[in-house]
Amino acid sequence: MSASASVVGKAxxxxxxLEALTAFVVDDLGERPFRARQLYRWVHQRGETELxxxxxxxxxxxxxxxxxxxxTPLRVDLEQRSIDGTVKYRFRxxxxxxxxxxxxxxxxxxxxxxxxxxxxxxxxxxxxxGTLGLLRNLTAAEIVAQVxxxxxxxxxxxxxxxxxxxxxxxxxxxxxxxHNFENLKTALTILQSEEGPNFSHRHITVSTVGLVPxxxxxxxxxxVKLAISLNASHDAQRSELMPINRKWNIAALIDACQxxxxxxxxxxxxxxxxxxxxxxxxxxxxxxxxxxxxxxxxVNLIPYNENPGLGFQSTTEGRAETFRDIxxxxxxxAFIRANRGRDIAAACGQLANLQGGEAxxxx
Ligand code: SAH
Numbered sequence: 001m002s003a004s005a006s007v008v009g010k011a012x013x014x015x016x017x018l019e020a021l022t023a024f025v026v027d028d029l030g031e032r033p034f035r036a037r038q039l040y041r042w043v044h045q046r047g048e049t050e051l052x053x054x055x056x057x058x059x060x061x062x063x064x065x066x067x068x069x070x071x072t073p074l075r076v077d078l079e080q081r082s083i084d085g086t087v088k089y090r091f092r093x094x095x096x097x098x099x100x101x102x103x104x105x106x107x108x109x110x111x112x113x114x115x116x117x118x119x120x121x122x123x124x125x126x127x128x129x130g131t132l133g134l135l136r137n138l139t140a141a142e143i144v145a146q147v148x149x150x151x152x153x154x155x156x157x158x159x160x161x162x163x164x165x166x167x168x169x170x171x172x173x174x175x176x177x178x179h180n181f182e183n184l185k186t187a188l189t190i191l192q193s194e195e196g197p198n199f200s201h202r203h204i205t206v207s208t209v210g211l212v213p214x215x216x217x218x219x220x221x222x223x224v225k226l227a228i229s230l231n232a233s234h235d236a237q238r239s240e241l242m243p244i245n246r247k248w249n250i251a252a253l254i255d256a257c258q259x260x261x262x263x264x265x266x267x268x269x270x271x272x273x274x275x276x277x278x279x280x281x282x283x284x285x286x287x288x289x290x291x292x293x294x295x296x297x298x299v300n301l302i303p304y305n306e307n308p309g310l311g312f313q314s315t316t317e318g319r320a321e322t323f324r325d326i327x328x329x330x331x332x333x334a335f336i337r338a339n340r341g342r343d344i345a346a347a348c349g350q351l352a353n354l355q356g357g358e359a360x361x362x363x
Contacts, residue, residue, distance in 0.1 A: 007094055010070040013043060014148070015141030017189050018196070029064050037195065043071065044196030046163045047148045074099075074145045076153070086341035089150060090353055093118070093142060097135060098353040099174055101146040102346045103154060103166075109203075110154065111168040114146050115351070116184055117175025122209050124231075124242045126273060128307045128345075128352040129174045138175070140186035147191060164197050171206045172227070174351045178206070178214035188222055201225070207271065212248040215256040226260055227269040227300075228253065232279050233287035241279070250291065257295050267296040267333075273304050273349070274315035274323065285323045289330030299327055299334040305347040 011024055018040050025036035038057060042048045049071050051062045077098075078090035087103040102113040119132035147166060154165045169191065171177040177184045184206070191199045206218060207227035218226065230253075232238030238245040248256075257268050270292065274280045288299070301324055304314040315323075320336050327334035341347050 007070045009068075011068060012073055012139055012141035013039075013065075013069040013071050014073060014144045015139050015183070015186060015190075017186060018193060024069075029061065029068065031061055035061060039065075040195055044144075044148075044190060044193065045198075047152050049148075070094075070141075072145070073139065073141045074149060076149060079153075080344040080346065082341040082344045082346060084340055084343075086344070086346050088341060088344050088346035088351075089146075089153070091146065091149070093138075099138065099142070099146075100346070100351045100353055101150060101173055102341060102351070103150050104340055105154075109167045110165050111170060112147060112150050112166050113170050113173045114143060115173030115175055116143060116171055116177040116180045120175045121179060122176050122242070122244055124209065124229075124244075124349075126231075126241060126275060126304065126307070126310055126312045127349040128310070129349065131310075132352055134175075134179075137180040137183055140183045140190070143183060143187035144190050147197065151197075168203045169199060169205070170227075171204075172348070176209055176211070178208045178211040178218065181214050181217060185221060188224060192224075205269065207269075209242055209244045210248055210253040210256075211244070212252050212256045215253075215260060219260045223263070225266065225269070226257075227271055228257065229273075230270045230288075230291075231273050233284040233291065237279060237284075241275075254291060254295060257297075262296060267298045270297055270299045271302055271348075272299055273302045274320055275304050276313040276315045276319070278312065280315040280319050280323055282322065282326060285326035286330070289327060289332050292332050297332060299332055301334055301336045302348055303336070303339055305339065305342055305350050307350060 016024060021040050022033050022036040025031045026033055042054045048054060051065055074091040074093060076089055077092045080088045085105050089101045091099050097118045099115045099118055101115060104111045117137050118135040120129045121134035122130060124130045151164050151166050155162060191197050201223040204224040205227050206224050207229060209229050232241055235245060235249050238250060301320055303320060304312055306314055324334045324336055339347055
């Protein structure tokens with residue numbers, strides 16, 4: 001399935017953990033281990049992409065790196081700014097695939113919504129990315145590169161004296177993160193590393209449609225926060241909206257959530273897209289209260305971002321509020337999430353790089 005994204009014969013440097021980079025630098029390039037650490041810091045702490053600027057590395061070493069390693073798996077080819085401050089970045093991979101990341105600044109944080117696949121195999125009926133199908137997984141380097149590229153641009157745009165302005169990462173962009181688990185995990189190891197960008201587990205959320213065995217692995221092998229795209233209150237409804245539910249139904253999903261290791265005080269976020277006349281009734285809200293009775297949960301109610309041709313409509317504001325109030329009365333914390341970046345098709349479920357003729361051709 002996965003066409004190689006790497007530049008032929010070159011190592012994808014951004015996707016190597018410090019351990020793997022050390023093995024590469026020592027075994028393949030014949031350098032001492034401390035050079036790997038220096039290089040890792042340049043690349044992941046300072047976000048440097050130009051070998052020329054890594055002035056404390058010997059010229060011969062830089063020369064070999066130039067031949068053997070790729071430091072820029074993505075290049076920004078479109079940047080769209082929303083009136084609300086959201087910025088959508090479209091990236092082009094070496095094999096000419098297009099992916100998108102969404103930067104969302106707010107008063108107390110700078111969040112990046114990161115993509116993990118080109119397209120998506122999950123085929124949720126209401127989601128635009130789902131209409132693309134899965135083209136391929138992103139490599140760990142391509143996942144990490146989104147963060148570095150946006151850090152660099154935000155620091156420049158906002159004239160910030162820091163190399164890592166992003167504070168939070170949400171894996172809610174294109175693709176199903178747990179369907180690309182190994183690369184996701186490698187990317188998280190790098191992004192959370194102290195000698196790298198050093199993101200805290202408290203500031204990283206991975207969202208899934210509910211790949212039950214992978215939820216277990218996420219809990220066992222990482223320490224990041226979990227979000228579940230629930231979007232329905234009973235199986236028939238969920239199977240209709242989200243085909244994955246035919247494989248792992250709501251009971252299996254809730255069971256996986258109950259077993260998910262939660263650090264003290266932490267809750268699982270449940271995302272629930274409100275679709276008019278489909279899943280937004282009082283009865284749905286009451287069923288949701290029952291489902292989440294024994295799960296430390298927080299519900300994000302997402303007003304549906306309408307996508308042409310998919311046939312769903314957003315619920316009214318009043319309906320969303322009533323829905324939230326029923327959850328609150330049932331002691332389920334619920335928030336109506338503000339919509340961001342709708343004007344540039346950067347909102348939830350709108351990432352499908354359809355904004356340009358060129359993009360359409362490529363896909
Ligand atoms: N595949 C993962 C990561 C993507 S997150 C997952 O589904 O969790 C994207 C979120 O946007 C999901 O919660 C999804 O349910 C929601 N979504 C999809 N299409 C949407 C739309 N048109 N309007 C609002 N939310 C949407």
